[in-house]
Amino acid sequence: MKTDKVVGLLIGVFFFFIGSINIYAAGEDSLSQVMQTMMIVTLVFVTCILFLTIVYSEKNDNEGKILLSPLSAFMKWLTKTTPIEKEQEIMFHHDFDGIKELDNKIPPWFNILFYGSIIWSVIYMFVFHIAGDGNIQVAEYQSEVQMASAEREILIKTGAFLNEETVTVLTDTPALSSGKDIYLKNCASCHGNNGEGTVGPNLTDDYWIHGGDIKSIFSTVKYGVPAKGMISWETQLDPKKMQEVASYIKSIHGTNPDNPKAQEGILYKETVEGN
Numbered sequence: 001m002k003t004d005k006v007v008g009l010l011i012g013v014f015f016f017f018i019g020s021i022n023i024y025a026a027g028e029d030s031l032s033q034v035m036q037t038m039m040i041v042t043l044v045f046v047t048c049i050l051f052l053t054i055v056y057s058e059k060n061d062n063e064g065k066i067l068l069s070p071l072s073a074f075m076k077w078l079t080k081t082t083p084i085e086k087e088q089e090i091m092f093h094h095d096f097d098g099i100k101e102l103d104n105k106i107p108p109w110f111n112i113l114f115y116g117s118i119i120w121s122v123i124y125m126f127v128f129h130i131a132g133d134g135n136i137q138v139a140e141y142q143s144e145v146q147m148a149s150a151e152r153e154i155l156i157k158t159g160a161f162l163n164e165e166t167v168t169v170l171t172d173t174p175a176l177s178s179g180k181d182i183y184l185k186n187c188a189s190c191h192g193n194n195g196e197g198t199v200g201p202n203l204t205d206d207y208w209i210h211g212g213d214i215k216s217i218f219s220t221v222k223y224g225v226p227a228k229g230m231i232s233w234e235t236q237l238d239p240k241k242m243q244e245v246a247s248y249i250k251s252i253h254g255t256n257p258d259n260p261k262a263q264e265g266i267l268y269k270e271t272v273e274g275n
Contacts, residue, residue, distance in 0.1 A: 079107050159240030164219040167239075170247040179248030182241055186233070195252045197261030200230065204255050205263055212253075212268035217246040 090103045190200035210220045221242050224232035
């Protein structure tokens, strides 16, 4: 029966919406919002069932003609089909080897697509090529390039691109102040509060075990010297902070603190490339 098909369709739609809500709920933080949506869908479903019950109980329309009549009327208008019993009225009189032709009208759905395509093309041409408001490929590319440049600047500021090959010396006061705080918290126990050296080597003289340029210092901080008990700091400090502490260590060169540790390593001479 058509009635059973209609009810089955409604039930199918109901469970489809419930499934969609469950998928939606997986990505939502608000459980109350999901529950409200489920309640609305349930109420709509119950209302449809009650409507069908009233219609079929009063009209005795077991085939569902009353419910489906609007849909049938719409489909009839959309296709403009001629019933088979009336085909003689629209049949041409000519005959091609026993083949006859019907004078069917162009269905509205085809005209809608045809004229709609024309209207859309005019709107598209005006918006994208005359007014210039549309996001054509060139404009879209330029927009994406600008967005990528902005994101790159943000990443540069956070130090995401910093490594031992790209690091440079920082000389501004905030960076050096931050580097000093990091040094006193993490490095002073081995190198002294003023870099004079205790367990670790003196960081203020001209002799360096692993190199005294900014790249070498950054690399030493980053990877550590496990053989001599210095841990790697790359898991505890981000690249920006390692750059700051390395720059601070460069800034205390030649300060001649009290009780300096004896020279270790080889003599390092500052060059322009090493800055």
